[in-house]
Amino acid sequence: MQYLLSVIHDQLELAPSDEMAAIDEFNDRLQADGHWVFAGGLGFPNTATVIDNRGATPVVTDGPFVETKEFLAGFWIIEAPDLDTALKLAADGSKACNRKVEVRAFL
Amino acid sequence: MSGIDVEDAVNQAYHAEWGRLVAALTRRFGDLDLAEEAAAEAFAAAVERWPSDGVPANPGAWLTTTAKRKAIDRIRRESKRDGKHQEAQVLFEDQPPEPLGAVEDDRLRLIFTCCHPALAMPARVALTLRMLGGLTVPEIARAFLVQESAMAQRITRAKAKIKAARIPYRVPSVEDLRGRVSGVLAVLYLIFNEGYLATGPESGPVRADLTAEAIRLTRLVRDLLPDDGEAAGLLALMVLTEARRTARISATGELVTLDEQDRGGWDAALIAEGQALVRERLASGQAPGPYQLLAAINAVHTSARDVRDTDWSQIVALYDRLAGLDPSPVIALNRAVAVAEMDGPGVALAAVDRLASELAGYHAYYATRAELLRRLGRGPEARLAYDKAIELAGNSAEAATLKRRRGQLAT
Numbered sequence: 166m167q168y169l170l171s172v173i174h175d176q177l178e179l180a181p182s183d184e185m186a187a188i189d190e191f192n193d194r195l196q197a198d199g200h201w202v203f204a205g206g207l208g209f210p211n212t213a214t215v216i217d218n219r220g221a222t223p224v225v226t227d228g229p230f231v232e233t234k235e236f237l238a239g240f241w242i243i244e245a246p247d248l249d250t251a252l253k254l255a256a257d258g259s260k261a262c263n264r265k266v267e268v269r270a271f272l
Numbered sequence: 273m274s275g276i277d278v279e280d281a282v283n284q285a286y287h288a289e290w291g292r293l294v295a296a297l298t299r300r301f302g303d304l305d306l307a308e309e310a311a312a313e314a315f316a317a318a319v320e321r322w323p324s325d326g327v328p329a330n331p332g333a334w335l336t337t338t339a340k341r342k343a344i345d346r347i348r349r350e351s352k353r354d355g356k357h358q359e360a361q362v363l364f365e366d367q368p369p370e371p372l373g374a375v376e377d378d379r380l381r382l383i384f385t386c387c388h389p390a391l392a393m394p395a396r397v398a399l400t401l402r403m404l405g406g407l408t409v410p411e412i413a414r415a416f417l418v419q420e421s422a423m424a425q426r427i428t429r430a431k432a433k434i435k436a437a438r439i440p441y442r443v444p445s446v447e448d449l450r451g452r453v454s455g456v457l458a459v460l461y462l463i464f465n466e467g468y469l470a471t472g473p474e475s476g477p478v479r480a481d482l483t484a485e486a487i488r489l490t491r492l493v494r495d496l497l498p499d500d501g502e503a504a505g506l507l508a509l510m511v512l513t514e515a516r517r518t519a520r521i522s523a524t525g526e527l528v529t530l531d532e533q534d535r536g537g538w539d540a541a542l543i544a545e546g547q548a549l550v551r552e553r554l555a556s557g558q559a560p561g562p563y564q565l566l567a568a569i570n571a572v573h574t575s576a577r578d579v580r581d582t583d584w585s586q587i588v589a590l591y592d593r594l595a596g597l598d599p600s601p602v603i604a605l606n607r608a609v610a611v612a613e614m615d616g617p618g619v620a621l622a623a624v625d626r627l628a629s630e631l632a633g634y635h636a637y638y639a640t641r642a643e644l645l646r647r648l649g650r651g652p653e654a655r656l657a658y659d660k661a662i663e664l665a666g667n668s669a670e671a672a673t674l675k676r677r678r679g680q681l682a683t
């Protein structure tokens with residue numbers, strides 16, 4: 166079972182170096198324990214571009230598809246047998262990156 | 273066997289076997305929905321067949337066999353209809369063929385799934401009452417004054433989340449057990465309290481069906497986890513409270529406070545059970561948690577044959593220990609009520625007044641203040657406090673008592 170751990174934040178700032186170190190350490194542990202699938206930090210939402218090509222020609226819009234106070238700052242995709250395991254890893258991830266983390270299972 | 277006897281047998285089996293059946297089917301088929309439906313179909317079959325075939329020698333085994341067959345029928349039917357043959361196969365292969373039967377742990381697994389912290393509290397309550405308690409959706413909706421369709425949706429959503437997010441169906445590991453048990457007990461205590469001090473203008477003051485169900489489920493948890501002190505403590509607290517239920521409501525529908533209750537009307541058997549549990553916990557020598565302390569306070573109250581015999585110093589001491597574990601203002605308020613009996617209403621009022629900002633919206637804060645002011649002869653202030661308490665009281669019997677007490681103030 167794979168889970169998406171979304172890192173939620175409300176400030177346009179990058180993680181300071183001590184947080185980056187904690188995140189690296191957490192990532193190493195995910196890999197060592199076989200939970201790692203993929204992870205990444207994202208550019209700020211104001212650098213996003215939305216493209217809608219459902220019609221005749223693509224429509225390009227500057228900015229995120231929805232303006233919110235809180236936004237997706239990064240994510241992990243992990244492999245875990247059940248929600249209890251995923252929640253434990255998310256708790257450690259939240260501690261490491263010092264942000265809230267949403268846990269959602271892939272279909 | 274007469275029709276009434278068969279009906280009794282079905283009801284008895286329903287109470288005894290529903291939770292066990294749903295739990296065993298969930299383990300076998302890995303699907304709460306399927307388990308619930310198959311269990312319901314098995315009971316429908318019992319209602320239909322037992323009057324003519326006779327009640328089976330072992331109703332539990334009959335129901336289990338029937339429900340399992342219903343579940344397999346349902347999977348076959350759905351796979352044929354939807355072309356979901358593959359999905360059904362996966363379902364079977366996914367689950368190692370464990371024997372259906374008397375594995376006690378099944379219901380324990382089910383409780384931990386229904387009370388999982390990833391579910392919202394109202395969903396945990398509803399799911400526990402449906403899956404383990406066997407209450408129907410309309411019954412649960414009535415109990416919590418929620419529209420039937422909304423309650424059905426709440427349960428459906430919870431089941432969907434359990435499936436999609438893969439909330440596990442197992443007893444948590446030793447390291448997590450304590451925290452998770454406390455989550456289960458919180459759900460059961462909430463069900464009990466909603467029954468004991470029912471809210472809403474339409475509702476009767478007490479819903480005995482909810483208190484009874486909460487006690488039944490807590491008894492089950494206590495049986496399944498005999499070494500858990502807080503499970504024993506919660507059961508003791510519930511039965512000692514339930515023992516006073518009938519004495520607590522007067523013939524005119526008013527709430528009768530502890531000091532005015534007819535102690536001869538208390539249920540002696542429940543009190544004996546609760547006090548034995550409290551003694552058992554004391555003898556264990558382990559430090560008590562909040563439920564055990566609350567149970568001990570109730571044990572002290574119920575051991576006084578007359579309110580004047582109450583050992584208030586012991587009650588205050590127990591509240592002190594409780595406040596050490598849980599520094600909540602509600603506990604401080606209850607402690608003040610005991611202090612009033614030991615050191616007088618003036619000392620208690622000073623303690624209550626310190627809670628003003630934290631308990632500004634809590635009816636019991638104003639009711640307690642009103643009583644203390646009345647005893648101090650400060651009528652006009654007492655009246656204002658009664659007014660506020662009546663305005664905030666959610667329970668109809670409680671409001672009636674407060675109105676009477678307000679009416680008795682000297683003008």
